[in-house]
Amino acid sequence: MGSDCLKVTKYFLFLFNLLFFILGAVILGFGVWILVDRSSFISVLQTSSESLKVGAYILIGVGAVTMLMGFLGCVGAVNEVRCLLGLYITCLLLILLAQVAAGLLIYFQRDALKAEVSIVVRDLIRDYDPDNQGKKSIQDAWDYVQDQLTCCGWTGPQNWTENEILLNKSLTSYPCSCSNGSVDFQPKSGFCDIATNKTVSVADWPVYRKGCMSNVQNWLQDNLGIILGVCTGVAVIELLGMVLAISLCKNIHREEYSKVPK
Numbered sequence: 001m002g003s004d005c006l007k008v009t010k011y012f013l014f015l016f017n018l019l020f021f022i023l024g025a026v027i028l029g030f031g032v033w034i035l036v037d038r039s040s041f042i043s044v045l046q047t048s049s050e051s052l053k054v055g056a057y058i059l060i061g062v063g064a065v066t067m068l069m070g071f072l073g074c075v076g077a078v079n080e081v082r083c084l085l086g087l088y089i090t091c092l093l094l095i096l097l098a099q100v101a102a103g104l105l106i107y108f109q110r111d112a113l114k115a116e117v118s119i120v121v122r123d124l125i126r127d128y129d130p131d132n133q134g135k136k137s138i139q140d141a142w143d144y145v146q147d148q149l150t151c152c153g154w155t156g157p158q159n160w161t162e163n164e165i166l167l168n169k170s171l172t173s174y175p176c177s178c179s180n181g182s183v184d185f186q187p188k189s190g191f192c193d194i195a196t197n198k199t200v201s202v203a204d205w206p207v208y209r210k211g212c213m214s215n216v217q218n219w220l221q222d223n224l225g226i227i228l229g230v231c232t233g234v235a236v237i238e239l240l241g242m243v244l245a246i247s248l249c250k251n252i253h254r255e256e257y258s259k260v261p262k
Contacts, residue, residue: 013244014074016237021070023234028063030230031056065095066234073241082249089245096238099231107228114217121154121212126162128175130190143177143189149219151212152178157202159211165191171200178207 034056069091076084124142129135146152153159157178160166166173173191183206186192194200 009244009248013248014078016241016244017070017073020237020241021067024063024066024070026230028060031059031063085245085249089242092238092242096235099235125159128163140189145212146177147188149212149215150208151210151215152208153211154213155211157205157207161202174205174207180206180208182206
């Protein structure tokens with residue numbers, strides 16, 4: 001009976017750690033995605049938000065350690081190595097505490113992140129220059145956001161009146177990525193000209209009237225929710241893994257004790 005219980009516990013722990021390894025890879029993937037993405041709003045924040053970069057490196061570190069612990073848990077379970085299981089339980093507890101702390105930090109920093117995003121976007125719009133090759137990637141990312149989310153500016157197209165190039169042109173140009181499709185064959189980046197000799201205002205631009213703020217904040221909320229959801233799933237598996245590892249250690253000890261000659 002004791003031997004059967006030991007086998008069941010061992011294989012359950014192996015399966016949990018295999019899942020643990022996979023979820024660790026997902027967390028690591030999130031961190032890498034934040035650092036290398038160049039086609040969504042994340043790339044706008046990468047170059048301006050130090051906290052986002054730090055968060056990405058933390059996710060990569062936690063994901064890598066989680067994968068390592070999953071591997072050690074699998075080896076310890078299959079080979080019934082008590083010292084390895086003990087190390088596994090200790091490290092698992094530390095990772096769990098770190099994840100809880102990181103999750104609480106992300107949750108309570110949501111408003112600060114929203115405020116930081118607002119500052120980053122407003123600065124980007126004000127300094128937008130199609131000829132500035134040094135900022136081409138971040139500007140292309142914002143053009144992509146406006147085009148895909150069918151929006152213009154942060155709170156609205158009037159934000160673009162703060163751009164020096166457009167002011168120098170007396171607003172006779174507008175951001176092409178804001179185009180609402182009423183004008184054919186428009187590029188997706190840079191500035192497009194309005195062919196007129198009259199005084200032009202933002203109301204004359206053929207652009208979307210809705211700002212990107214609500215869409216971007218919803219996008220951030222959804223992605224933060226996914227990351228927190230994955231971390232919560234990993235935490236639950238960690239707790240189950242700890243319980244199974246402790247149970248396996250006890251069963252191994254009982255099995256070894258029963259083999260000692262009396």
